[in-house]
Amino acid sequence: MSTENEAVLPLFTWFHQHPEVGHTEFATTQKIKETLKGMELEPQPLGTLPTGTFALIKGSHPGKTLLLRSDIDALPVAEKAEVSYPSLNPGKMHACGHDIHMTTVLTAARLLTERREQLHGTVFLAFQPAEEVAGGAVELLDQGVTKGCTEFVGLHSEPLLPVGTLGITAGCVMASTDTFRITLTGAGTHAAAPHLGNNPIPVLFGLGRELMLFAGQKVSPVHNYVLSITHVEAGEAWNVIPDTAMLEGTIRCEYPEDRKTLKKALYRLVDSYAEAHQVSADIYWHDGAPAVLNDEEMVQPAAELARKEGFQVKALEMAMTGDDFSHYKEYAKRYQVSDPELQPQTKPLALYVKVGTGLGAPLHNSHFKADPAAIGPAARFLADFITERLRGR
Structure with missing residues (x-):
């Protein structure tokens, strides 16, 4: 494992060993807040929600606000995967890779805080509870804290892809x-x-x-x-x-x-x-989550950057699984209609990247295992992509 990944392995291991299902992610939320404070970021409460948090990375130059989201909840599945850091919470595991998501987004956040002087605009870090139980995104968005965000980036662990591969696809990604x-x-x-x-x-x-x-x-x-x-x-x-x-x-x-x-x-x-x-x-x-749709304006530069950074890029077939990440862009459209100060001529854009975490058991399976070697490169890609998007490229 590279030095880059050795630095994030303890954080990933902690998340993996302490899975909590939707609406009960209290220890997880506390760990995220502690990690953000270690970067001199101020975690904020999500309105009335007891779990989850958000933080802002404000660049030194004016610009738009881009939201980077990580889901934080686990599944009520007893872990059977052979790992040296098994779940310590019986009957619960990160069978959908949210431990990878949290660690990757926090690592990207650390990189972004180190380049504040280069950033144009603001990065909104959203740590969303209850994605697996359906409703977490809507509950977060109903708090109104994301008003003003015009671009949205999400990621998901993908056991159909090896480490070093990103699934970046235009159009419909999930149903x-x-x-x-x-x-x-x-x-x-x-x-x-x-x-x-x-x-x-x-x-x-x-x-x-x-x-x-x-x-x-x-x-x-x-x-x-x-x-x-x-x-x-x-x-x-x-x-x-x-x-x-x-x-x-x-x-x-x-x-x-x-x-x-x-x-x-x-x-x-x-x-x-x-x-x-x-x-x-x-x-x-x-009515559950809408289909997850990737905008070509985000896909093309993301794919180009990924290849430049040494990733294999694959355009995957759409999956019939879903993700409430799709709500973020939908809410942005509603905000623009109800609040003329939010510049309704600005089209909200979204990018949902599938991160290869090693070929193996499928998502939501008790044998699912994500390779943490994917974290460092994926975090660097996200930080670089966000930096470029805020710069207007």
């Missing part, structure tokens, strides 16, 4: 992530006398089959989308027909228009199917 839950209510009765009730379970089976088929008839066959049913629940006893049956799942889309189309179509299908089978239907829908 939108919506969830649904459908509860059908019939009439319960004795299992031996189904004619005295209305069993919702067969209706649920049929509806599930229809749902798996209908999406392909509503969107273009060349558009990426996924509909998955992930949870089915009904009944409590073998000899009792229950009143209700439930299924839930997720819809992922590449295109915003498909997202709207499938939501409307799902409601129509469920209502008509339930009516035809004489059961009532209750639909819960959660």
Whole structure:
């Protein structure tokens, strides 16, 4: 391991060994604050949120404000990866690489503080809680602290890429992530006398089959989308027909228009199917994160810089997984509409980089293991890219 990475390994190891799930990242937040203070940066509270923090690196020259984000929460997964620094919190691990994210962003922050005299504008360091439980980005953004930010940079560990490779892709990088839950209510009765009730379970089976088929008839066959049913629940006893049956799942889309189309179509299908089978239907829908979109204005200079610094650069196929990083640019657009002082003619831009952390087990897997050798080079790239963006290049 290089000297560059040896310097950050203790910090990475600490984060890896102390994973905390969304909304409980108290020790993690404290560690981040201590590290920021060691750089003579002043961590700020995220409004009413109990975890997470932000800090500002103000350059010596005037300019725009660019936000660099790291998610900080872990997953409720018991670690099985063979590492010399295993999780010390049973049943929890950084199975999505947020330990890499935090260490990389903090290392980039250290580099940026050392070049304040060169910086034009401000770097907003956002350490966001609760990305994995859906809602962390919105909760942070609702505090209003990011107003004035016009460019946004995020990163993610990528086990499909070796160390020394960056995934930098224009356009859609990750899908939108919506969830649904459908509860059908019939009439319960004795299992031996189904004619005295209305069993919702067969209706649920049929509806599930229809749902798996209908999406392909509503969107273009060349558009990426996924509909998955992930949870089915009904009944409590073998000899009792229950009143209700439930299924839930997720819809992922590449295109915003498909997202709207499938939501409307799902409601129509469920209502008509339930009516035809004489059961009532209750639909819960959660609008999750929009698709993660990279702007060409950010992608081209990022790829050029990455190659200059010795990285292999790959344009990856879009993933049907999601990330609430997409909310940052969406909120910037809303701020500009509601606040004329924020120069609505300035188009918010975003770049989401996938950092190769070694080929291995996939994300969200108990055997996932990220190679910390990726941290130093990725941090240097981020610091250099941000420096150039603030300079207006």
